[in-house]
Amino acid sequence: MRVMLLLMLMLMACLPSAGALELSSRHHPVGVKVPSTMTLPQGMQADDKGRLTCSTCHGIDKLEDRKREDIEEIRRRHADDFLRGGPWQKRDDFCFQCHDEKPYQRLNIHAQLDERGKLREENCKYCHREVPDREHPPKRRELKLRLPVDRICLGCHLKTPHLNALEHSRKPEEKMRQRIREAEKTHKVILPLGDHGQVTCVTCHSPHEKGVIDEGHPAGRQAADRSVEEGPDYQPSRWSPVYQADKEARLMELERKSGEPVELDYKRLAGEVLVRLPAADGSLCRACHQFND
Ligand code: HEC
Ligand code: HEC
Ligand code: HEC
Ligand code: HEC
Ligand code: HEC
Ligand code: HEC
Known part of the structure; x- marks a missing residue:
């Protein structure tokens, strides 16, 4: 009991003095100088010494003097101004008004041709020690990949993409x-298999943007009705009927084994890219599976 009291006293001594609103340690830095390379968007202003203040980002009068317990209510009532220019759907969109988007974005190394159709060779070298000859594609053994083919996509992608x-x-x-x-x-x-004969990412996916390898060459053929920048497009829907029967049988087996209903959120493909055969019409799946349609 006495220990508890002592603890409470210590805690109270640590509480901030009344007045200034304590910010969480993960809050954005305040009072920092806006560098000359940064342009603040319209409606956001630094103080007379060029530093960030509360009202640079928050459109709330004297936010720093408000009480902690009132913050949630203020946030709700001023959804459009708690962060100026809001309400924001994506946090990043707010940040990129001041910060350059580029260094925060992951490099899409599949964008391998520039606007004029020229090769971005630096992107090839992420995976290849030397840029392979596109006219006369070398054999797999002579490709000089930086990592075994079944590991080369990981790091950037999860094992469970x-x-x-x-x-x-x-x-x-x-x-x-x-x-x-x-x-x-x-x-x-x-449909190349991995070094141990297993299905890998590149069995189904081409790592190369369409056009890098000539389409007359089997390695150059792929389904791509979207750009690599756009990525694939999905439309919410039931499973494609092509593999629904197969899937259902396997799901029922899973349910029987686990004794629990298995629910999977399948999405219908509306646009594809970087796949060796279209999956939307079932061609890719049928290259390996037989379905009783
Ligand atoms: C560079 C922009 C920026 C500046 C400057 C800024 N904030 Fe914030 N603040 C944010 C962002 C972003 C959030 C997160 C909003 C969210 O999660 O909805 C936030 C959240 C908050 C919150 C709610 C979350 C929490 O930590 O309790 C409070 C309160 C707050 N800010 C107070 C202040 C005060 C007081 C100042 C000045 C001392 C200040 N902010 C300066 C961007 C800023
Ligand atoms: C009004 C402009 C503005 C907005 C909006 C803004 N920032 Fe900043 N941010 C700055 C300034 C100015 C600095 C300090 C100078 C610098 O580091 O470039 C900074 C610094 C940073 C830093 C470096 C902090 C450090 O400790 O070095 C990070 C990280 C950061 N901001 C992330 C964000 C994120 C995430 C958001 C969105 C939630 C955001 N910023 C929104 C202006 C802004
Ligand atoms: C993400 C990793 C990655 C990047 C980036 C990459 N490749 Fe490849 N490349 C591979 C893999 C894995 C193979 C072997 C499987 C295959 O043939 O698709 C390969 C095979 C090849 C082949 C042989 C195709 C065949 O099987 O006949 C050529 C030619 C080639 N790449 C050229 C390039 C060029 C040119 C670039 C740059 C524009 C590039 N690659 C970028 C991973 C990559
Ligand atoms: C250096 C990092 C990197 C490596 C290595 C990499 N990728 Fe990607 N990949 C990306 C980025 C970035 C995107 C863009 C979407 C995102 O952010 O997830 C992407 C997107 C994709 C997409 C979706 C189509 C698109 O354009 O959005 C597929 C499919 C894909 N990668 C397959 C592969 C395969 C297969 C490999 C291995 C041969 C591979 N990737 C290696 C970074 C990488
Ligand atoms: C059995 C075939 C198959 C295998 C194996 C496979 N994928 Fe896919 N992947 C697909 C199909 C089909 C899509 C849907 C997009 C399309 O058709 O263009 C897809 C989509 C993706 C996307 C885009 C996801 C999105 O929502 O934007 C990424 C990234 C991706 N795959 C990476 C990988 C990586 C990394 C591996 C290996 C760990 C892998 N895939 C293994 C068939 C496969
Ligand atoms: C390159 C060959 C190949 C392609 C292409 C392929 N599969 Fe498979 N699939 C396999 C292998 C190998 C297995 C694992 C062993 C088995 O079930 O025979 C498997 C297993 C499965 C399973 C069972 C997974 C589990 O949990 O047991 C389903 C469902 C499935 N595939 C659906 C698909 C669908 C849908 C597509 C098209 C998008 C597809 N497959 C494309 C080779 C392939």
């Missing part, structure tokens, strides 16, 4: 391997 990616990193049975070879011939594509 989407549903089912992890479940796919397995070696197909001989019957499926036969099917893959036939599909490669029929569609004139490559």
Whole structure:
């Protein structure tokens, strides 16, 4: 009991003196000078010494003198001005008014051709030690990849970038391997397996922007009705009927085993990019799976 009292006294001694509103340690720095390279947007002003103040970002009169317990109410009542120019849907959009967006953005190394269609060779070198000859593509063994093919996408991408990616990193049975070879011939594509014969990211995905490798070459063929900058597009919908039957059977088996309902949020593809065959119409899946449609 006495320890508790002591603790409470110590805590109270640490409380801020009345008046100034204490900010969380993760709050944006205040009082810092706006560098000459930064332009503040209209409606946001630094003080007469060129420093950030509360009212640079917050459109609330004397926010620094308000009580902590009133903040939530103030925020609700002034949704459009708690952060000036709001309400903001994405935090980043607020930040990028002052900060340069570029250094915060991840480099999309799949954007491999510039506006004039010229190769961005520095992007090739993320994965290749030397820029490969596009006219006469070298064999896999001579490609000089910086990492084994089944690891080269990780680091930038998670192992689980989407549903089912992890479940796919397995070696197909001989019957499926036969099917893959036939599909490669029929569609004139490559569906390369990993160093241990397993399905990997590049089995389904091309790492290259369309046009980097000639489309007449099997490695150059891909489904791309969107740009790499846009990425794929989804429309909320039921599963595509092509693999619905297969999926349902497997799901029921899973449910039976786990004794719990399994719910998956499948999305319908409305636009594709960087896939070797379209998945939207089932072609990609059918290169390996047989469905009883
Ligand atoms: C560079 C812009 C900027 C400046 C300058 C600034 N803030 Fe903020 N403040 C923010 C942002 C961004 C948030 C987060 C808003 C959210 O989460 O909705 C925030 C949140 C807050 C909050 C609510 C969250 C919390 O920490 O309790 C308070 C209170 C607050 N600011 C007070 C102040 C005060 C007082 C000052 C001046 C001493 C100040 N701010 C200066 C950008 C700024
Ligand atoms: C009104 C302009 C303005 C807005 C809006 C703004 N910042 Fe800043 N920010 C600054 C200034 C000025 C500095 C200090 C100078 C510098 O580091 O460039 C700074 C510094 C920083 C720093 C470096 C802090 C440090 O300790 O070195 C980070 C990180 C940062 N801001 C992130 C953000 C984020 C995240 C947001 C959005 C929530 C944001 N900023 C919104 C103006 C702004
Ligand atoms: C994200 C990693 C990555 C980047 C970036 C990358 N490649 Fe590749 N590249 C690979 C992988 C993995 C393979 C082997 C699988 C394949 O053929 O698609 C490959 C294969 C190739 C091949 C041989 C194709 C074949 O199988 O016949 C050529 C040619 C090639 N890359 C050229 C390039 C050029 C040119 C660039 C730059 C514009 C580039 N690559 C950028 C990962 C990458
Ligand atoms: C240096 C980092 C980096 C590496 C390595 C990398 N990627 Fe990406 N990738 C990105 C970025 C950035 C995007 C843009 C979307 C995002 O931010 O997730 C992207 C997007 C994609 C997309 C979605 C299409 C698009 O344009 O948005 C696919 C598919 C993809 N990558 C496949 C791969 C595959 C397969 C590999 C390995 C051969 C690979 N990536 C290696 C950074 C990387
Ligand atoms: C069995 C085939 C298959 C495998 C294996 C696979 N993917 Fe995908 N991936 C797809 C399909 C299909 C899409 C949907 C987009 C499309 O069709 O353009 C997709 C989408 C993506 C996207 C875009 C996600 C988004 O919502 O923007 C990224 C990034 C991606 N894959 C990365 C990877 C990486 C990294 C691996 C390996 C760890 C991998 N994929 C393995 C088939 C596959
Ligand atoms: C390159 C061959 C290949 C492609 C392309 C492919 N799969 Fe697979 N798929 C496999 C392998 C290998 C397995 C794991 C072993 C098995 O189930 O036979 C698998 C497993 C699955 C599973 C079971 C996962 C689990 O949890 O057990 C589903 C569902 C599935 N695939 C759906 C799809 C769909 C949908 C597509 C098209 C977007 C697709 N596959 C494309 C080879 C492929």
